Amino acid sequence: MGLYIKLFSEIFRERELLYILAKRDISIRYKQTYLGIIWAIIRPVLTMLVFLFAFKNVAKINDISGFPIQLIIFSGVIFWNLFANTFQAVSNSILANHNLVSKVYFPRLIIAFSSIAVSLFDFIIGLIVYIILSLFLIQTLSFTLLLLPFAVLLLLFFSIGLGLLFCSFSIKYRDLLQMIPLIVQYGFFVSPIVYTAQSLQISNWFNVYALINPLVGIVEYARTILIPNYEVKSADFIYLSITTCIITFFVGIYVFTKKESSFVDYL
């Protein structure tokens, strides 16, 4: 515990650096693009349209568990993107900033933490689009929306924790870098992003699955917040996923701080 208190107070002391690195990433993200920030809208919308086409026009499905397909998919996609982008950014953060790591000392976690800024920024844009979409399709908004930061935080815990683990080991074992795109590509389909967990929930391995892949619990939890009247059969699996998120976060930080002093020797 002492380790974490020390780390977080160190990060708090260097918060200005954290802030300026985050600001750097956001401000260069859309430099020299014509559409700029609109790209943060285009990407999730396009993903949704593709699946909407597949579901409505090809598979002739008109709703998922009784809710508009658009809302199910879009809520899934923005959360998935938050996970995927955060995970990738954190995994690559040290390698992407090797010029800093090899020339200046400051707590290396700052680099990892600051790298999530862009994905969080894109998520907020996506969320705004979701709210507009929701108002347009079902004309209501749920008040539980205020609970959303909690779901976001849990997902960030998992994404950062997993990213830190990949980051710590990939500097020495670059093979791990090859795995990242695979996780991002196939994870999308094995998590309830373009479908709901309802259909899976009857199987007896479901709770174990929610423990292994916490996106199951977190995305479903987010939907109960985002979509009015959205319900899950039993909330147990959500608690299991939350447990995984928290454990992954602290394990990730622990491993990262144990490995950080050797990073520069392998860069």
Next chain:
Amino acid sequence: MKIVEVNNITKKYNLNRLAEPVSIRNGLKTLFSKKEKPNEYYALNDVSFSINKGDKLGIIGNNGAGKSTLLKILSRITNPSSGNVKVSGKVASLLEVGTGFHPELSGRENIFLNGAILGMSKQEIKAQFDEIVDFAGPQISNFLDTPVKRYSSGMYVRLGFAISAHLNPEILIVDEVLAVGDADFQKKSLGKMKEVAANEKTILFVSHNLTAVSNLCNKTLHLEKGTVKQIGETSQVLKNYMSEVQSKNMYYEAESFASGIGNDLVRLKYAEIKPELAKDLDYWTVNDPFNLHFEFWNTLNDVDLNVSVHLYASTGECIFNIGNQPARFNEGIVSADIAIPGNFLNDGSYYLSIMVVKNSSIVLVNFEELFEFEIADYRENTTWYGKWPGYVRPNFPVKMKQVTSEI
């Protein structure tokens, strides 16, 4: 009061692994196979020293002596394999100018970014912003809102240094940053360093520029192959360092014709470079004239011979080629003497080659890179300690006088 204490630090690298990042397969292989033969390289080996508050420590040594590794350990970028370092005070390390500059960001944004990376608070940067821009020069202030990727490399360096120069740590670690920029800017940078040095600040300064070291630092650490060769008063350490560097490779002698370098036509018997050192110095400076004397065995009878001496800078450019008019020689030993005046070559490392030529056109033998030598800088009555530019440094007279008394 000891402000930096280095106790028995060793840094070893495993060259087998360092060659490339390990793949899992190789990682597993080494895990299960018999222990691979370690191919270890000691960048630093059992280095200990300490410095007091307010000391300015110069760190010198050849390439690969471990200077950069030492700085990296002192600035906490990497950990030593064994031993420990105690540093009491806020440290800022300048291992590079403009660390973390982002090409897409403007000069203004990069000042804040770089300042924060080097450990300045936003308030500190804001308070000194105008001074930084001012120090960087008028060119920068006109392009403050232009992305730095549009900057010339000179502007980039100037901006980077300007930020570093306004750091306010208790301990400053500097690596060769002064070796950048044009002479004018170097002068400014060294001036700033002197100003900083005048304060109670502690500085660790790695440099190849011995003149700068001797003028900025009261103590000097000489590293050699990862170990401390000598640490002490700057003048003493530099003197020993120079005379050691210069004593190498200044002399050649062959026992007999058969063992001399060369070929069956011509073999080198003897060669020597001898500087005429000033009385109070025991190392070779830019002021000193030097003689090249050599003798060779010639096997040809009744032949027109001349010699040709090429002098090269360490970077490979030929500085000059001295030849003489051919004359008739017979079998036996032939000698040659060349006197090169003082105040001619600039400070730096040089190497030379000697050719023996027949009939002004046929090279009989070329003794390539026969000697390597180093000439030290020497200045009096000056406040400027930057690297003197140029390969030669002739002392041609300049006549300067007041022409009128009004403007």
